[in-house]
Amino acid sequence: MALHEELTAAQRCLDDLARSVDRLAQQVGAGLEIRRVRSDTEHLKESLALLRDAAPRQAPAPLVEMVPVPEQPYDQGLWTDVDDEGLGASGRRAP
Numbered sequence: 001m002a003l004h005e006e007l008t009a010a011q012r013c014l015d016d017l018a019r020s021v022d023r024l025a026q027q028v029g030a031g032l033e034i035r036r037v038r039s040d041t042e043h044l045k046e047s048l049a050l051l052r053d054a055a056p057r058q059a060p061a062p063l064v065e066m067v068p069v070p071e072q073p074y075d076q077g078l079w080t081d082v083d084d085e086g087l088g089a090s091g092r093r094a095p
Contacts, residue, residue, distance in 0.1 A: 007052050014045050 018041050025034045 003055055007048070007055065010048055011052075014041070014048060017041055018045070 021034070021038050021041050025038065028034050
């Protein structure tokens with residue numbers, strides 16, 4: 001997986017974690033423990049943002065030049081010195 005995809009997947013996981021922490025806070029209340037978990041989640045988000053900024057940027061893929069294929073049949077003279085691939089040489093028999 002490419003670095004950008006890994007960072008995006010980590011961001012999605014952190015977003016899910018933040019939503020889960022919010023649901024827990026509603027059930028447990030706003031005690032010291034939940035504030036610490038929420039703070040740790042925010043630190044992870046900040047750390048991931050720093051990592052994303054420090055990650056090398058991917059160079060765009062080089063453009064591939066399109067090669068036109070002619071519609072007319074190829075010159076049969078191009079194939080005089082080759083064997084039929086998979087069929088063996090013409091005029092010879094298999095052992």
